[in-house]
Amino acid sequence: MSTSVSSNGRRSNPGPRAAARNRAALLAAAREIFAEHGADAPLNSVARRAGVGQGSLYRHFPDRLALVLALFEEQVTTVEELAQDPDVSLLDLLGVITRHAIDSVVSIDLAAADPEARPDPRLLDLTARIGEVVRGRLDDAVARGQLRAGTTVEDVLLGIEMVASALTRRPARERDAYAVRAWRLLGVDVVPAPR
Amino acid sequence: MSTSVSSNGRRSNPGPRAAARNRAALLAAAREIFAEHGADAPLNSVARRAGVGQGSLYRHFPDRLALVLALFEEQVTTVEELAQDPDVSLLDLLGVITRHAIDSVVSIDLAAADPEARPDPRLLDLTARIGEVVRGRLDDAVARGQLRAGTTVEDVLLGIEMVASALTRRPARERDAYAVRAWRLLGVDVVPAPR
């Protein structure tokens, strides 16, 4: 970060030009921090890592959930874009999704706040978007023998959730191998996509 | 509660007799609180629910992990006792384990504190004890067609972890049904034991 510091000790105000850069820096920082310390890591640590003022964090993401959702949304978008390419199989997509889970831990800790609370609609929406992608690949995956016949979209989503939530319990360096084992136990040969 | 109140308004000191009772009350309270609010619920809420002073909580359980482990240990012991009976199948035991996961949420959130930290040896020990129980039933379960041939103890433990960790994300009232689906996805017909 090339944030210059002016004489009064305050970081200089880079002006609105920095907005997009800051937003991206915050997301990147959040990805790292959440992966390292879980999704309930202190938000000021995110701001600090991003090299951004506390207030900017809150301007871009009014609450923790907004930040987490933005992170998740990025991932979903990535998956959707990949899914444009007809040569990409469901297994490939699950590999990417698994990579996301490994790296950000976010997808799962989402609801962590309070399981009894009604899940946020934005989260449901993102889940639905993943569901759409899966639906579009389901028959193909069965035809290729990647999934058991009769597997439903809900089954796949459940599988993702099971793998992802189990991953949170593991130290980062074990997660790749662990994910492979978990998917295999579900009868699916997923390999986490390369970073 | 037979705790008499002396003139100064403070609960009188019931002496050592209360120690065991307090410990039990704390465990019961912890089970409830953790199930309701997750394993990172405030510890003073546990003491309050138990009707016990803050200090007593810390005397019995010097830190949060001690409390969580005590809870888990209770559950493991229960499973071990059940396993004495040769008529109890692995599926039955998994049903009980699943019930524990549903009700206490604890077994999984255990390591939640920090996945990067070396797992507590006491936790590993408890996991090993579950592993022993599973080992003793494995061949029988395969013979009965309850598990796929070739399933290992590690597979079963992994399955438990996947199901249990996924359960934490769900509201209490959905957990029974959710557990059944999750196990089925793993190819095992587990039904949560009755309470």
Add this chain to the structure above:
Amino acid sequence: MSTSVSSNGRRSNPGPRAAARNRAALLAAAREIFAEHGADAPLNSVARRAGVGQGSLYRHFPDRLALVLALFEEQVTTVEELAQDPDVSLLDLLGVITRHAIDSVVSIDLAAADPEARPDPRLLDLTARIGEVVRGRLDDAVARGQLRAGTTVEDVLLGIEMVASALTRRPARERDAYAVRAWRLLGVDVVPAPR
């Protein structure tokens, strides 16, 4: 709002023409916001309500007091203008002043910042202007039996302050009736002027 939006998404710079319009919008917004949430409402809420940038707010009114004083000054000017008309009695003027107090709450919260601080000279000046208006109507009011004989300008100003400050404690919908009661207790039959 005729503010066009240019391609970059930012409101286009309407040039100096907008200056006066912005100032007026800020004052109107401040009146509303202060009446709703008290004179220590966040200033950015004023800017937002006015549909104006944060910077413009500070350009027009370098600090909160400047804004409040501008509001008060508007009111004082209104009263002075009314007082040009010889047919308008002191009671009428007090009715208008009371209306201002009801609607803006500002006249009183002025010094609220810190009662120990030396009051701002601009505030004293405004108070003096009200005093002048009152002085010009005092004899007439006594002659008409609207005020007790012997009432001084300072008495009237004190009465205004008492009524106005008490009004701040009341919800908006009760203020009209409350003001009538308060004035009556002071022995003066004031009715808040219509809006």
Add this chain to the structure above:
Amino acid sequence: MSTSVSSNGRRSNPGPRAAARNRAALLAAAREIFAEHGADAPLNSVARRAGVGQGSLYRHFPDRLALVLALFEEQVTTVEELAQDPDVSLLDLLGVITRHAIDSVVSIDLAAADPEARPDPRLLDLTARIGEVVRGRLDDAVARGQLRAGTTVEDVLLGIEMVASALTRRPARERDAYAVRAWRLLGVDVVPAPR
């Protein structure tokens, strides 16, 4: 405050014995701080002035209103006790109440938070208790010529509110004289009780 500091830099924990002392210290500190800076002064300044940890403040008074109400309650109780003595007139009582208003500023800033919000029932109760005291002295006060015939309890309470709220706008050293003027304007000869 004889709060000793142990080697680790933390103030030593004086144990539960300090509870009552702490509560009293907090109330005294709050009285001072609120009188100096208004009832929205930072709560940590109250804790600091009381020589008490932040947590203790919140244990004794879970929110700002609880603290303010406790202060007010003390005052009301004092007035009620005085009212036991039949030789104490309404004017005397109003003198004490005025002294309280001068010194603590609290009685009035109470509702300050948000005039639109429904007033706290505890506050209403305290107001009612003052009302009872007034009611018991009303006829006597009229008989003595201290109040105009026809004055109601509500009138007196309104008068108190008007005087007290106006006082908040004044620096401490002017309040005594100001209170006398304000009461005189209401036609009542109240003199603030000596401290």
Add this chain to the structure above:
DNA sequence: CATGAATGAGTATTCATTCAT
């Protein structure tokens, strides 16, 4: 001259933990 993002000091609040009684 307007805009709106950036900044960070200031506050409220929570909660793990200690300790006098």
Add this chain to the structure above:
DNA sequence: AATGAATGAATACTCATTCAT
């Protein structure tokens, strides 16, 4: 051995003010 009050570090969040564009 139990009690419950005390402690203060940690954290979330707000908002006045500045400033690049």
